[in-house]
Amino acid sequence: MSTEDLEQRPLQPEQQANYGATSSQSEAKYHKRYPYRPLMALITVIMVLFSLAGCVLYLRRFIPSQEAVRQYYEDVTKINIHSVSYEGWYSENATESELWMGDTTISKDGEKVRKYLKLRTTAGVQFDHELATSRLSNDTAYSDRQKKMIRFFSQKILKTVCFELNSMTAFNDNSTATQALGSVSIPQTVCLDLRANQKTELDFPIIIHPDAQNVASVIIKIWKRKFQELNLWSKFDITLTKWGYSLGKINIDRLNWNDFLNWGRLKSYVEEVHSFFEQPMEVDNMEFSDNDKAVDFRVAISYTLPTQLSGLFRFEENATIPSTFWKVRMPGCIGSDPILLENAVFWTPTLLIRDFYQNSNPVLLNISGRVHGPLPDELLYQVCDSDEENVVTPINLFLNRMFNATETVQFDIIGHTSGHSTHTIVPKAMLDEILSKLSQPVQANLTLNADQLVEQVSINGMKLKWVQKGWDDKKLTMMGEVISMVNIPFYNSANAGGKTTMSIQKIKGRTKLFHNDVHFVTIPMDVWTPADSEILPTNDPKRNILRVSFDIADKDVEVVDRLELTRCLNEVLVKGQAEVFVEGNLDLMVDTRLGSIVLLGLEGDGTTIVKK
Structure with missing residues (x-):
């Protein structure tokens, strides 16, 4: 073979034909010995999957x-x-869909805030x-x-x-x-x-x-x-x-x-607070004064927070309860509905929460009020009881209890609205919702006796004489002017401007005369008698005396002890005068901006001189 022929031959390995023949024979033998191996692998995979699925289904039961x-x-x-x-x-900005949640207000920029x-x-x-x-x-x-x-x-x-x-x-x-x-x-x-x-x-x-509305409903329940x-x-x-x-x-x-x-714990808190409100409040001080066409009241009470409440809630140092405004419902006749003072409102000031918790001493609370007269007719004129001499109205019943130190006055307070306050623990909208559903009976003891009202009773120019009324009938008559000094409790005349805003228009009752400590004469006044009154000048606007006078010229009197009457008259004849002790039980009809108010059974005493 020539060199040219060798150069044109392709480069191939010498044993290429042998390797090719060997590979071809091996594959043929392999396929001949394991013809179903792919099928077996597929079946194995399917069996494993079914087994796993069975295990999962079995375990899923547990x-x-x-x-x-x-x-x-x-x-x-x-x-x-x-x-x-x-x-x-x-506060945070609220979308329209969120405005139903809670108390929304309007910010300075006009945005609704939640x-x-x-x-x-x-x-x-x-x-x-x-x-x-x-x-x-x-x-x-x-x-x-x-x-x-x-x-x-x-x-x-x-x-x-x-x-x-x-x-x-x-x-x-x-x-x-x-x-x-x-x-x-x-x-x-x-x-x-x-x-x-x-x-x-x-x-x-x-x-x-x-x-706010729904939470308030739960709180009220x-x-x-x-x-x-x-x-x-x-x-x-x-x-x-x-x-x-x-x-x-x-x-x-x-x-x-x-x-x-823990409902039991919550119930015990509520019961303790209710027990606190059911106890009569001791009124430390009370006064009323004139304000244009209204009458202003201020009541100071002291109280101690129930001990259990101090351990339940914790508040910030400057947390407050906003001022709250209340309506008052007065008791009517016994067994009748209470009477709402629609023309009156009372309010409490903003209170610091820390005063309740950090002060072991009683907390002083000043309650203010304003009443635009007159009072409701049902309170002034509704007849609860009557006899031949007197008619008892709801205001009479209330005042009688107020002037009896052994009894307490009772009335209902009804939530009205609230004021604005920074650092308040309750937003105004929620507090207003709570107040609108809140009504609470209150008892208070004013610790004032009726015998402190009439300070003195005397008779100026008192004269006794027998008057022939018939052939064989003589009547003892009296002449003079009955003077009563009536203390006006709780009244502050600083804003009166020198004007008399109250007066006593009429008076009745019974006056007893004593000589040598023996009751000898009674002066009956069974019908209302016109009277004059004036407030005496005073340097202390919180101490005001009303001078009441009425004439008893030729007034028939009842002789209780003729012997003592004779001794009194003899003393007048011999000495020119006799000292007599006067004891009065009076009913007063007082005219005020709140209406005509009748004060029954006021007692007072004093001494007077009987002259010829």
């Missing part, structure tokens, strides 16, 4: 569902709320897994294996878990509908120890967006002790996390508050 997990932890969880601290109300409450709660949480034994074993929806699996997974695998509250809404089921009370959020992750009876102490903030009308519950969803990884979400459609709220 894997607890989300509902089982929810019910389990609802049964075994114990929550004890230690304290609730108030941190204030804040109020939300920030609290801080300390609580203890623990899980008593033994409780699941009795509760779940009787429930066909949960098997013992599911219970044991949850318990094992909680105590041995997870041990601790954290959760984030995504959303929560509180409700109350009343007799007709479900009321939404507001939404709640916890702006931090909360971690719990799931192991048996390992208590986790928590301290976390709570943000509440309340519905609690205040009126209508706990049977409360069915509080919540729905919420939480995200569980462990080691920073999400374990999924749990939706709880209904969590009854009865499962964790």
Whole structure:
């Protein structure tokens, strides 16, 4: 073979033909020995998949569902709320869909603002897994294996878990509908120890967006002790996390508050407050004064906050209760409806919460009021009782109790509205809603006796003489001017401007005369007699004396002891005069800006001189 032929031949390995023949023969032998291997592999895969599916289906019978997990932890969880601290109300912009939630106001920029409450709660949480034994074993929806699996997974695998509250809404089921009370959020992750009876102490903030009207309705039911009308519950969803990884979400459609709220403790607080209000209030001071066409009142009372309340809530140093305005309902005749003073309003000042908790001494509360006269006709003129001499009206009954130190006056206060205050613990809209549904009976002891009203009774120019009334009938008559000094209790004349705003128009009653400590003459005044009155000048505007006078010229008198009468007249003839002790029981018809008020049975005494 020539060199040229060698150069044109392709480069091929010398044993190419042999390798090709060998490979071809091997493949042929392989296919001939294992013709069904691909089919067997496919069958094997299918059998494995079916086995896995069977295992999953079998295990699924024992894997607890989300509902089982929810019910389990609802049964075994114990929550004890230690304290609730108030941190204030804040504002945020509210969308139209959110305006139903709570107290909305208008900011200076014209934007609608929603109020939300920030609290801080300390609580203890623990899980008593033994409780699941009795509760779940009787429930066909949960098997013992599911219970044991949850318990094992909680105590041995997870041990601790954290959760984030995504959303929560509180409700109350009343007799007709479900009321939404507001939404709640916890702006931090909360971690719990799931192991048996390992208590986790928590301290976390709570943000509440309340519905003012519905929350007020619940508060009123609690205040009126209508706990049977409360069915509080919540729905919420939480995200569980462990080691920073999400374990999924749990939706709880209904969590009854009865499962964790200590109603017994709350009831004891309410009972203690009610007991506090049912005790008669001691009035330290009271005064009324003139104001244009109205009469202003100021009442000072002192009270001590019930001790149990001081340990339940905690407030900021500058937290306040806004001023509140009240209507008053006076008692009518016995067995009749009370009478509302529509033309009167009373109010309390803004109160600092710290005064209730930090001061061990009684707290002084000044209550102010304004009454535009006159008082209702039902209060002034409704006849409760009558006899030949007197007609008793509701105002008479009230004043008689007021001037008797052994009795208390009773009336009802009705919530009206509230004022504005910074750092208030209750927004105005919610407080107004609460006040509109609040009515409370009140008892008060003014510690004033009626015998302190008439300071002195005397008779000026008193003369006694016998007058022939017939052939054989003589009557003892009296001449003179009866003078009574009437103390006006509680009245402050500083704003009167020197004008008399009250006067005594008429007087009646009975006056007894004593000589040598012997009752010898009675002066009857069974019908109303016109009288003159004037307020005496005084340097102390809080001490005001009303001088009342009326003439008794030729007034017939009743002789009680003729012998003592003779001794008195003889003393006048011999000495020119005799000292007589006067004791009066008077009824006064007082004209005031509030209307004509009759004061019955006022007692007073003094001495006078009988002359020739």
